[in-house]
Amino acid sequence: MQNVSTNPNIAVKRRSFLPSKNIQRRYLLFVILVAPAFLLRLATSAYPIAQTILLSFTNLDLLKNTNSYIGLQNYANMPKNPSVTGSVSFTIIYVLASTVLNLVVGMGIAQLLNANFRGRWFARTINLIPWAIPTIVAGYVFRWLLDDKFGLIPVWVQAFTGAHWIVFINPNASRLAVILVQVWKDAPFMAVIFLAGMQGVPLDLYEAARVDGANAWQRFWNITIPMIKPLVITMGIFRLIWSLASFDLVYGLTQGAPGVSTSVLALQIFQQGIDFFKFGFASSLSVVLLILVGIVGLIALRLYRRADIAY
C-alpha cells in the first residue's frame, strides 16, 4: 500500500493547530483597529492605577526627599491620623445619605414630571439647571446662600421663624448642608433618567390596576417601582461610586470644616498629595478608595442581576 503522505497525487489535508490564514488576517485587523483605544486605556487608566498601587508601598515625600519601600506602613498609619478617620466616617455617612436621598427625591421629581400638565416641557427643561451648574460653582454659591447675614436661606428662615442660622459653625448642620446641596445638584439628573424609565412602562398595566381598584400610591409602588427597579439600582450604583469620589462640593462649600466634620476621603487624598506633597500616603488613601469603589461595584452587580425582571 502506498504511503498516502508521499504520493503526490493524493492531496492530504494536514490538520494544523493554527487558525486559517483568513482568520489570522481578520484577527490581525481586529488587533490593529482596537490597539489605539487599548493603548490609550492602558496609558491613562491601567498604568496610573498600577503606579498608584506601587507608590502606596513607599514613603514618597517631595518635601523630605524620601522614596523608599516601606511595605504596609502607610496603611498602618491611617487609623492613627484623625483627619483620615474623620474623613472615612463622614464619607460613609455622606455616600449613603446622599445616594438614598438622590434616589427618593429623583423618583419624586420624575413622578411629578411624568404627569400630564400644561408647561410640562418647560418644567422638564428647567429641572436640569442645577445639574448643569459646575459642582465647584455650586459649592461657592451655596456658601454665600447660607451666609448668616447675606444668605437668602438664613434671611428667609429668620424672617419667618425668627431663628438665626449660622450653618457652618455647627458640625451636624454643616454635614446636612453638604448632603442637601449635593442632592439639589444631582437629583434632577436622576429624575430625568427615571422619567425615561417611567415612560417605558406600558399604560395598560396602570389601566388594569385602576380597574382593579388600586389607588395612586399602590399603582406607583406595585407597578412603577418594580418596572424601573433595574434602572434604580443602576443609578444607585453610579450615585454611590460618584459620591465616594466626590471632592469638589466639599472643597467649595466647607473645606472639610468645622474641624474635619465634613471632610471626605477624596479631599484627604488631595490634601496629602497636592498640599503636603506626601504622594506615598496619598496613594495609599487612593488605593483604599479604589477598594471601596470596587466593593460597591461588585455588590451592585449582584443586586442588578437579582433585580432582572421578566415581563
Next chain:
Amino acid sequence: MSISRKLSRRDFLKVTGAGVAGAAIAASAPGIAAASAVSKPFGVPMLLQNKTINVGILQSAHDQMQALLDSTGYSKQSGIDVNLVIRSDTKETEFAKITSAVQAGTSPYDVLDFEDELATTLSRAGYFVGVDDLLPKDIWDDLSPAMTAYTKVWSTLNGETFRIVHNWEMPIFWYRKDWFDAKGVAVPKTWEDVAGMGKVFTDSSTGVWATEDGLMKGAFLNVYLAWITLQAGGNPFDVGDAYKTALQYIYDLMHSDNTMNPASLQNSYDQQNADYFADKVAFMRQWPYFGGLARSDANKAWWTTEDKAAIALPPVGPGGVGGSTYAAAWGWGLIKTAPNLDAAKEFYSWLVSTDTAVAASKTGEWFFNARKSVLAASDPTNWLVKQVQMYTDAGAIGVRPFHPQFVEALTILEDNASAYFTDQANLDDTLSATKDQLAALGSATPEATASS
C-alpha cells in the same frame, strides 16, 4: 494592471501599519528637536536665542507690573521680552501646576511671584534656584531689620536665599473711628480692652458685632491663630502655654464676651469685608489690601470719611508690644527648570535692585515695602506709608511664626482649633491632638520656629 484595482486586505494592512509607524515617528520628533535645542547650536548668534521670559504674577498685580516694565523700558534696554503670565491665587492650583511641570523638566514660569505657603513647600522640594549671587551688594543694607529677619527665616534654605520679597504686609488693626468717637470710647489697647468691646458695640437686634474675622479653614484661620499667639508671646507651632492662652482667649471672645461673631468661623475674607462695608463690624484685623478696597470705586458710596477705616496699633497681649503683629510677604523666585533660566537670572538681578524696587513701589501698593530706599522715596502722607511707619516705629512687627512643613502644620492647627471653637473637642484634647500630630511631622529646626 487596471488603475481602478480594488485595495486588497493585505495592501490595507500595509498602508495602515506604515501610517501608524510614521505617526509615531512624527510624534517623537519634537522630543528629538527639543533635546538638540538644549545644547546651544553651534554658530547661532546669542541675539537669535530665545530671550522671552514668563513671569508668573497675580491678576491683581498685572497692571502694576506692566506699568513698571513700561515706565522703565526694560525690554528695550535689555533685549529680554517679559511675558506676564497670570497665576492663580490658590496655593493648591499652583502646587499642582508647578509640581507636574518641574517633574517633567520644565516650568510654566521662569520667574514667579509667590507667597509664604509656596515658599516653604516648593523650596524644600528643591524647586528654586539660589539667588545670592544675583543680588545687588547693597540689598542687605536696604532691607529693614525686620525684613532681613523675615528673609532669613522664610526665604532662605540651607543658608541660601531663594526669594526676595517685594511687599511687606501685616495684619492691620482697622476700626470705625466714627463709631468710637460717637460713643466716646478709646481704641482698645490690650486684650482686656478688646474683650470689653462686646458690651459697647455688639447688638443682636441690628446684627452689629464688636469684631469679626475671616476664620474659614484653608489659610485664613491660621493667620488669626498666629496673630493672637504672637500677641500671647509665643509660636502656635510650639503648642505651648502661649498657644493655649490664645485659644482660650479666642474662644472666650466668641462664646463668653460676646465680642467676636462666631460666624467668623465660616467667613472668607470676602464675607468678612462685606460685613465691614455693611456697617456690621466695629473693628477687625485685616491685611493692607483692605485699605485699597475701601478706597476703590466699588465702595465709593460707602467711603465717605477716612474715619470709617482708621488704623491703630494692634492690642497688646501677654507677650508685650514687640509681637503685636507679624509681617508676611510675596516675593520673587527662580524655578530651577525654567525654560529660559539665563535670561530669567538677568531679569531677576534687575528686578530686585534698589532702583527697580523704588520704581515698582510707585506703581501701587503691591510693590510697597519697608526697604529704606522705598520708604525714603514714598509719599509720607500716603495711608499705607503712614501705617508701615507707625508699626515699624512702635516695634510692633514680629517674624511670622514658621514651620518647615508650614502648609501641613497650619492645616493641623486649623483642623484642631476649628473643632475646639465649635465645641467638638475641649481645650486639653485639642492641645494634645495638635501636639501629637505636629510631632508626627518631624521636628522643626530651632531657628526656624523662633520668632523675633
